[in-house]
Amino acid sequence: MKLNPGMLGTATDEKLVARALAGSNSAWNSLIKRYEQRVYNYALRMVGHPDDAFDLMQEVFMGVYRNLPGFRGDGPFPAWLFRIASFRCTDYLRRRRFHTSFDEHDTPARSNADPQADAMVTHANQQITRALKELPAEQRHVVELKFFQNFTFEDIAQQLGISPNTAKTRLYTALRKLKQHEELKDAL
């Protein structure tokens, strides 16, 4: 069973948003802490480079910060957050091309405790990023939102401003491209 924040006695997203809007810095920081890793890893898969991913994550949270008064709570907070992330990412990718240096020496280490485990983690992530790199940004977006963020096609359609059928079509096209990709097979 997937646990929601409210079930664990912690504040729900909506409560944190309301408190942040009322001027609470601790609520705002809790909201960021709850989602920063998810957004950072999303950005990492989308742009392929840790520095760019870090920049993009900050842009996303700046966007959230500016648009927070507009969050009406008529849908889940993550869907709203990733709508902003999608806009920011599309904009970011227009300005900068996908970097291929994710697999170079500047790949962030997961921890310093176990270098062998870190190497394996890095290798697996590299293969996934390389495979995603083969896709145009619009297809990568749909793959990301469907398989890594587990959104429904209706959510994806709303976030990207396309129809659910277009989202499905993009996913099929991406799927067929990825099937031919050796990196994908190695990653499994």
Next chain:
Amino acid sequence: MRCDQTQTLLFDYVDDRLADQVRMEVGDHLETCSDCHSDYQGILDLQAQANVWHELPVPKWQPPAIPARSLFGNFQQWFPSLASAAALLAVLAIYVGQPATGPAPALNPVAETTYQNRGVPVGYPSSALYSTDPELESLMLDNRSQRQEELQALVRLLRLEMDRRSEETEESLRYVITGQLQGQRDIDDLYDRLQQINYQVPGNREQM
């Protein structure tokens, strides 16, 4: 079940969101059709790939701080309403403070008769009449309350008109934005279909 039907349902099949009967039909088709089965396997592979990803920690950073609630920040929020209310009050103040000129406002018949009996011309500034005669003062108060009622009716009318215009503007904007979004979706659909049949589309999606 045909391939195109299966493909529309394949993601829902994987997510287990189909009714039993449809689910069985899709399953049967997948057993006999290698193309659709290959797509099905591709979806499962991608799902597995997503699970292989190891979440990386975020480098240390300083999130933007929520600014202290300032009077100016709040002021920006309620300025439009305040400005409208102030304008309305100003209009009312001018209207109320204006001395009666020209034909007098409609009085009740008793008041009009009383004015005329006392030789006061209709429309004469009423302030001079206060405090001299309690009966006349009471009639003037009646007249004042009647005017206040008229003003309240005017305010209600103005509010209704402002609401109506806001709704009209909002509706127009919604119509324009919906049209633009729909247009973009149609272009996206067309672009995807052309790509599917390997038609070489000049330029990229943004240029269409």
